[in-house]
Amino acid sequence: MVKKLVFIIMVVLFTASGVYSGLYVSNLGLWPLTDTMKFGIIGLGALVGLVLGILLTPWLIRFSLWLTALLEQMLSKTPVQDLVMGSVGLIIGLIIANLLGSVFAFIGFPGKIIWIAVTLLLGYLGMAISVKKREEIMSFMGNIPRLGVGKDKAAPDAKQASMQKILDTSVIIDGRIADLSASGFIEGTLVVPGFVLEELRHIADSSDLLKRNRGRRGLDILNNLRKDPSVKVVINDNTKGIDDALEVDTKLVKLAQKLGAKIMTNDFNLNKVAELHGVKVLNINELANAVKPVVLPGEEMQVQVVKEGKEAGQGVAYLDDGTMIVVDGGKRYLQQTITVLVTSVLQTAAGRMIFAKPKSERRGEIQQEAQNYREVKLLG
Numbered sequence: 279m280v281k282k283l284v285f286i287i288m289v290v291l292f293t294a295s296g297v298y299s300g301l302y303v304s305n306l307g308l309w310p311l312t313d314t315m316k317f318g319i320i321g322l323g324a325l326v327g328l329v330l331g332i333l334l335t336p337w338l339i340r341f342s343l344w345l346t347a348l349l350e351q352m353l354s355k356t357p358v359q360d361l362v363m364g365s366v367g368l369i370i371g372l373i374i375a376n377l378l379g380s381v382f383a384f385i386g387f388p389g390k391i392i393w394i395a396v397t398l399l400l401g402y403l404g405m406a407i408s409v410k411k412r413e414e415i416m417s418f419m420g421n422i423p424r425l426g427v428g429k430d431k432a433a434p435d436a437k438q439a440s441m442q443k444i445l446d447t448s449v450i451i452d453g454r455i456a457d458l459s460a461s462g463f464i465e466g467t468l469v470v471p472g473f474v475l476e477e478l479r480h481i482a483d484s485s486d487l488l489k490r491n492r493g494r495r496g497l498d499i500l501n502n503l504r505k506d507p508s509v510k511v512v513i514n515d516n517t518k519g520i521d522d523a524l525e526v527d528t529k530l531v532k533l534a535q536k537l538g539a540k541i542m543t544n545d546f547n548l549n550k551v552a553e554l555h556g557v558k559v560l561n562i563n564e565l566a567n568a569v570k571p572v573v574l575p576g577e578e579m580q581v582q583v584v585k586e587g588k589e590a591g592q593g594v595a596y597l598d599d600g601t602m603i604v605v606d607g608g609k610r611y612l613q614q615t616i617t618v619l620v621t622s623v624l625q626t627a628a629g630r631m632i633f634a635k636p637k638s639e640r641r642g643e644i645q646q647e648a649q650n651y652r653e654v655k656l657l658g
Contacts (some may be wrong), residue, residue: 284339287498289331297330357516363412364405371404372397426519441466443560444514446530447477449543451496454562459509469539470500472515473522473529530556567625573632575620581634582615583608603632611636 300323304316311319325441353361361436375397382389382396387397408415445468449455458464478500482493504511520532534541534557541552552559573579579596586609593608605618607613618634625631 281339285335286601287336290336292327293324293332294327296325296330297325299323299327300586311546337557345373352556355516355518358516359412360409363408363415367404367406367408368401369404370408371400371402374521375406376399379479385633386526408569440535442469442541444469444471444530444534444537445474445537445544445575446541446548447474447481447542448545449562450474450499450546451481451492452544453499454566455542456499456502457501458562460506462508464509467512468542469512469514469537471533472513472517472532473526475500475513477526501638504513527551531557566599567630570601570630573620573623575622576618577620578637579620579634580605580615580617583611583613585613597632601630601632606633608636 297320300320300571303323304311304319330584371516373394375549379393382393385392387638398514432467443464443466445455448471455468459468478493478496480493480658481489484490484493493555500511503509514537517529517533520529520536524532525547528551530548530551532539533539534552535555538557540560541548542560542562543549545553546563549559549561579597581597581603583595583605584591585594586605589596591609593605593609593611595605595608597603603618606621608618610618618635619637621634622633624633
């Protein structure tokens with residue numbers, strides 16, 4: 279309906295232009311014309327305008343729609359700061375050009391041509407310089423007390439940027455981010471870059487069953503996070519200034535530097551690369567290790583030995599949080615719940631490992647050591 283209305287309006291405009299052109303030609307007075315000839319010229323102009331309108335209007339409509347879509351796509355990828363500063367610079371350039379118009383008006387027709395060229399030049403320069411110098415302009419405005427945009431106003435923006443957490447693919451698939459967000463321990467905005475979302479989609483479309491399930495799990499977790507009103511999730515497609523050919527980890531680091539945000543991950547390698555670039559990282563694995571209960575040598579605990587260890591006679595048990603306990607001499611207690619004494623605790627990059635012995639064996643060792651001590655003392 280809208281296209282038909284636009285089509286009719288454009289055809290009417292072309293026809294009116296043809297009538298005006300015919301009227302203009304008939305009134306030039308280049309040759310003597312009767313009234314009938316004048317009406318004929320006007321009618322011919324109207325007919326030519328009508329035919330051109332019918333032929334050209336569909337092409338003009340298609341071109342306008344294509345140009346509108348292209349501009350919309352470009353504007354959607356442009357940061358808001360660039361749009362605002364570019365608009366301000368364009369307005370200032372046009373105002374200066376308009377003031378110069380009265381000067382060029384004295385020259386006559388050449389002055390109008392020069393004025394048009396100066397207007398285009400100043401409009402472009404105002405827009406380009408404002409975008410390129412936006413940081414310096416905003417900093418300058420922030421130092422003007424009258425504008426009320428002092429350093430105290432700039433502080434919340436920095437704080438807000440520091441509260442942004444960029445999620446990588448591994449931490450989304452891991453799934454613990456959803457539980458952490460629901461618990462309220464994570465503050466600020468969770469930012470999901472567009473290239474991470476694209477990588478998740480590729481994993482979900484993989485021919486490998488395991489990868490496909492992991493990718494779909496990550497997409498489900500993201501959907502659940504977005505539905506949670508207490509969690510703010512933002513999809514960031516603004517990769518301006520970041521080379522698309524770079525690896526995902528490198529893009530994450532550059533985006534974090536651009537936004538002044540932190541990266542949330544459980545990827546050990548990404549953690550180290552980000553630290554080298556001065557980007558702060560929140561590692562889910564490090565958080566899990568930090569909240570595990572502290573176990574000291576000599577403490578007792580009840581565990582179930584579930585499998586054999588690597589060394590002879592060893593058994594392996596696990597705590598509720600997944601911490602592995604290596605029980606020396608625990609092989610004989612497979613599938614049994616026993617009380618063990620902690621002998622040592624080893625902290626590694628992968629997590630915490632506890633070494634223990636069955637309490638009954640440890641008690642026997644203590645009694646044997648005491649007996650040996652008594653015998654040595656008697657012999658002495």
